[in-house]
Amino acid sequence: MLIIAEKKIFGKYDLVFGFGDCYEYAISNNIANKYILYSTGSPLFYQNQNAIESFHRFKLKNPCCNIDKPQKYIRLTENIWPIQLIKSDSIITIGNQYVKSLFDIFHSNVKMIPSTCFDLEVKSNIDDYKIEKNSIIWFGSKGSIHKGLDLCIDAVIGSNVKLYIAGNIDDEIDIFRDKIIKYPDNIEYIGYLVVGSNDFKKYVESIPFVILPSCSESMATSIVTLSYNYGLIPLVTKECGFDFDGNIIEISSLTLDDVKKSINYALSLSNDDIKNKRNILRKKFRENHSNLNFREKMEAALILAIGDK
Secondary structure, three states: OEOOOOOOOOOOEEEEEEOHHHHHHHHHOOOEEEEEEEEOOOOHHHHHHHHHHHHHHHHHHOOOOOOOOHHHOOOOOOOOOHHHHHHOOEEEEEOOHHHHHHHHOOOOOEEEEOOOOOOOOOOOOHHHOOOOOOEEEEEEOOOOOOOOHHHHHHHHOOOOOEEEEEEOOOOOHHHHHHHHHHOOOOEEEEEOOOOOOHHHHHHHHHOOEEEEOOOOOOOOHHHHHHHHHHOOEEEEOHHHOOOOOOOOEEOOOOOHHHHHHHHHHHHOOOHHHHHHHHHHHHHHHHHHOOHHHHHHHHHHHHHHHHHOO
């Protein structure tokens, strides 16, 4: 098997596994007998459209906000590599059945596997956590509008909800600064949190809910990290790649009304309900998203893909 890191690869190989420019080069130059496309996100056609729609949503709500580089706030991929969808023998994607269905439109041989995360080896008992009432955390990375931070902020303004914003988005947060300053009781910008640090632990033990109204993911790692280790209850869109089982709360659409509805439902839960759901979720995520389970599912998917004619 060849995992390509650079172009200009010579020779003939049994298998090429990967994605992107180098994978496209391998297919175009016919250097292998079999090709397996590995995807860690939604199909790029879908991602780009949803990202642009999210940016348009923000501009309609904030017409006076001058943004010179939209790609800072949404994930846009200029190279969408369509040949990979056409000529790959198989596709292995991180995600659930919904994410798989997006690839099924383009290919008849798609396997799905779960994502994984850092195991922080948390020993604390969820039942001992002191819950900060009406608190929610947005835990994300680059692409704040892509991940629906604008919807989260507008949803809590003037309410009894406290939204904590954690992520490496110092170069993006200025477009929200006026609202953060105006509504300090509703919004607090934490900035980058080192996963596993004392500050990280302080927030994620007491905040029961994590929210991510993202427009396109495969299976959001930030959600897996918090639910796997501390049992936080996700409020997410279907685009985040999780099945809604009664414990994960669905944001039905990328609209302000539906974000508010999901928050209101979360806040209607009693402390006992919250602790029960957190325990269930941590157990479920630890079963489905461990490093071992990821490795086993990846190995099984590869064996099937390699054996497919």
